[in-house]
Amino acid sequence: MTVPLSQMTREQWESLCDGCGRCCLHKLRDDETDEVVFTDVACRLLDTTTCLCTDYPHRQRRVQDCISLTPAMLDDIDWLPPTCGYRLIHEGKPLPWWHPLVSGRAETVHEAGVSVSGRVISERRAGALEDHIVQWPGECPPGAECVRKPGCLTSSDR
Template identity: 70%
Template sequence: MTDDAPFWKRKSLGEMTKEEWESLCDGCGRCCLHKLRDDETDEIHYTNVACRLLDLETCRCSDYMHRFRKVRDCVSLTPALMEEIDWLPPTCGYRLVHEGRDLPEWHPLRSGNEESVHQAHISGQGRIVSERRAGALEDYVADWPGEYPSSLPLPPLIRRHKP
């Protein structure tokens, strides 16, 4: 891999700077949607109900700096945690890079446009509801947050050179 290749193609998640790590978030809001785990099967059921801090229009946290104080179960995503969690959506930049894949064309790092995630209909924009307005989560189970759109190609695997 050449030095002029984008950082996500050259570096593992653990090698990234804080700024590089943060930029992998595409702003889709899918990880901020509530999920239900079946006690018997361990299966994850995604909902279209968003954390109360998620801005439903921008699909970004409205208080990112203070989110852990306001939302006790908010997860601080780290490279080490990527080995343990199984609920990140299949479109997630963190998940894709962790799986050894390139970022898709609609990802803001590739497109140069923060709106591209919304334009590609990857984000929750226009199809999520705040937990402040929702009722029982079971009434809001949705398939789309846990699916990679079949109309879009899955990004290819990246071949990284190990030193």
């Protein structure tokens, strides 16, 4: 990335989203320890198959606690997944092989097992969030942290 996050156009900024849907999952924060606990419960606007918001332009009017992520917020947010493009670039790390900006295909986030596709339930059907606590949204799936696709050799490897 050659453009600093704070100087990106809206289009450049939005392109850092890999479309995994993990940020659209409900999270719980322990009042005593301040620890974030992840759930497999998705925002009612998230399409649980495609991992796209069904009303992205109006999401903040429809979902009161939906945020618009900005570069200034990245130092304070502790719940972005370790694979998040915004987080990686903020930390000076490269985007992995499956990120759409690297692969050229939106589907690779699903193929790599990074997205929430098929692994979550809508908040409309979930019931108590405490019954849906899971670890995986805050973890990096095996191979997902690789800068290039596992098993692929580059010319420097030969």
